Structure formats: structure tokens, C-alpha cells
Amino acid sequence: MADDHRKYLDPEIVSRLKGMEMRARMVVEGFIAGLHKSPYHGFSVEFAEHRQYMPGDNIRDIDWKVFAKSDRFYIKQYEEETNLKGYLLLDCSASMAYRSGDRISKLDYAGMLSGALSFMMLRQRDAVGLVTFDQKIRRYVPPRSKSGHLHVLLSEIAAQKPSETTDVASTLHEMAERIKRRGLVIIMSDLLDDADMIISGLKHFRYNKHEVIVFHILDPRERDFAFPREAIFKDMETGEELTTLPYQIKKDYAHQVKAFSDQVASACRQSNIDYYPIDTAMPFDKALYAFLSKRERLY
Numbered sequence: 001m002a003d004d005h006r007k008y009l010d011p012e013i014v015s016r017l018k019g020m021e022m023r024a025r026m027v028v029e030g031f032i033a034g035l036h037k038s039p040y041h042g043f044s045v046e047f048a049e050h051r052q053y054m055p056g057d058n059i060r061d062i063d064w065k066v067f068a069k070s071d072r073f074y075i076k077q078y079e080e081e082t083n084l085k086g087y088l089l090l091d092c093s094a095s096m097a098y099r100s101g102d103r104i105s106k107l108d109y110a111g112m113l114s115g116a117l118s119f120m121m122l123r124q125r126d127a128v129g130l131v132t133f134d135q136k137i138r139r140y141v142p143p144r145s146k147s148g149h150l151h152v153l154l155s156e157i158a159a160q161k162p163s164e165t166t167d168v169a170s171t172l173h174e175m176a177e178r179i180k181r182r183g184l185v186i187i188m189s190d191l192l193d194d195a196d197m198i199i200s201g202l203k204h205f206r207y208n209k210h211e212v213i214v215f216h217i218l219d220p221r222e223r224d225f226a227f228p229r230e231a232i233f234k235d236m237e238t239g240e241e242l243t244t245l246p247y248q249i250k251k252d253y254a255h256q257v258k259a260f261s262d263q264v265a266s267a268c269r270q271s272n273i274d275y276y277p278i279d280t281a282m283p284f285d286k287a288l289y290a291f292l293s294k295r296e297r298l299y
Helices: 002-009 020-037 064-070 106-123 149-158 168-178 195-207 220-224 246-270 285-298
Strands: 050-052 074-076 085-091 127-133 137-144 184-189 211-218 231-234 241-244 274-279
Touching: 002 020, 020 106, 020 149, 020 285, 085 106, 085 137, 085 168, 106 127, 106 149, 106 184, 106 211, 106 285, 127 149, 127 168, 137 149, 137 168, 168 184, 168 195, 184 285, 195 211, 195 246, 211 220, 211 246, 211 285, 220 246, 220 274, 241 246, 246 274, 274 285
Parallel strands: 085 127, 085 184, 184 211, 211 274
Antiparallel strands: 050 074, 127 137, 231 241
């Protein structure tokens, strides 16, 4: 059964399911079912009833039955208690529509990942909000922790269509000012913008004491440039076209992509921001584990 559920970590399989709620549910259940057979063996997912004991908690709330089984202190979680405020920032600019061959688009991948994270966080009784953006903020759905909030988030994610140019940095700065209470900001974008400006926006979140995860989502061809001998490339945001022989520029292109990613990754490390390069062929478990690992470190 676990192996059967694990197939739902494959983005191509998940994209064939009907409805964002079904997709989110199956991704999360596939991830949980596969934890004990994955490289993440031993990682604990506590969804509804407990959270780890922290200094200052009332010892009367410790669940001693859980302690007897795990040799760890856990606090009984109450319905009204919210662990964390999470903010999902979803890039919906025109470049996110790109897909090579039969693969899903970057926006489809980011949308399904956003849905799975929403599903997972609400099951953990975290409050989750959503920001969709292109050259400006399209919609801001404030964080809520009630289970009915999931439908609001998933409906908004499913309704997104890629359009307009990208202005990642402006969105980051605006949201860094708008979010008052310290929270976890999760950014899903191809980051096709000026690296220095993006880094400035990410640092703005850290200056305001927020925790940040960046999922840098690209199509595999955007990384390896493995195109036919002659191709026409069209900028999805400006419409500009370029005819070229890919093999002639492949080396320089790969160098530029790596230099850009390395610059952002290095700046993130210096600011204690979690940066993950993701491509649309990757199973979802890498990103989900990154989130759970970050969440565990916060408590």
C-alpha cells in the first residue's frame, strides 16, 4: 500500500487527477506512506494531537503515553492552538507557463506543491495564507487555521492563469512590510528577475525576523538546454524571438544559469534562508521534507 501511494509523489501522475483537493490529498498521503521506506526514515510527522515540548510549557500537558513510546516529551495539542503562521507566495507570471515536451508547466508544479503544503499545514493546525503575484500582487488570502480554509486556498490556486511580466522583488518587499507577525514565508518561483533585487527582497523578510524557504522551480530544459540542433526561442513575457543553434550556446547558457543560482544560493546561506533548486520532473517529496525539516527546527 505504501508503494502504491508513493506514485502520487510523481508530478505527472498527480496532474492527471481531477481537482486540486484530490491532488493535494494524494501528494501528502503518498509522502507520509513513503516516509518509512525513504531516505527520511525516522522523521516524525505529528499532525493533529501533539507538538514537541518547549521550555515554559505546562508539564501537566505532557502526554506520558507518547513519552513511554518515543522517549520524547510531547504536549497535547488543543483545538484552538495555532502553531505557526505560514505564507505561500506563488509566482503566476507568464514565464511560469513554460513546459518542455509532455511535462507539466512550472505553474502547475508550483500550484500542486502549494496545495499539498496547504493541506499539510492545516492538518498540523498551522495557519496558512496565500499570495499570488506576477508584476504585482494579484491576491492576498490572509492566514487561517480552520479546516474550511483549505477550500478557499485550493480554489484560489486552481484558478490561477499565468500572465504578465515578473517582478519578484517588489512582491517580496511589499509582503515583508505587510506581514506583521513573525511567520514562515515559502516562495515558489522561477526567479526570472534581477538576482540582486530578489536577494534584497529576501533579506527584507529576514530583517523583519521571518523564516524563509525558497523553492526555485525550473523546467529541466531550462537547466540543461538539451534542445534540437536548431530552435526558435520566444520570451513568454515580452514575445521577443531568437533563432539559434542550441549546441553553440549550451555551455555559456549553463554557466549563466549556474552562476545565477549560485549567487542566490550563497546569499540565502548568508542570511539563513533555505534555498532549494527544484525542477518539474522531481517528485514532490524533496520539497515536502524540506518544509517539515524547517518546521521541526522552528519548535
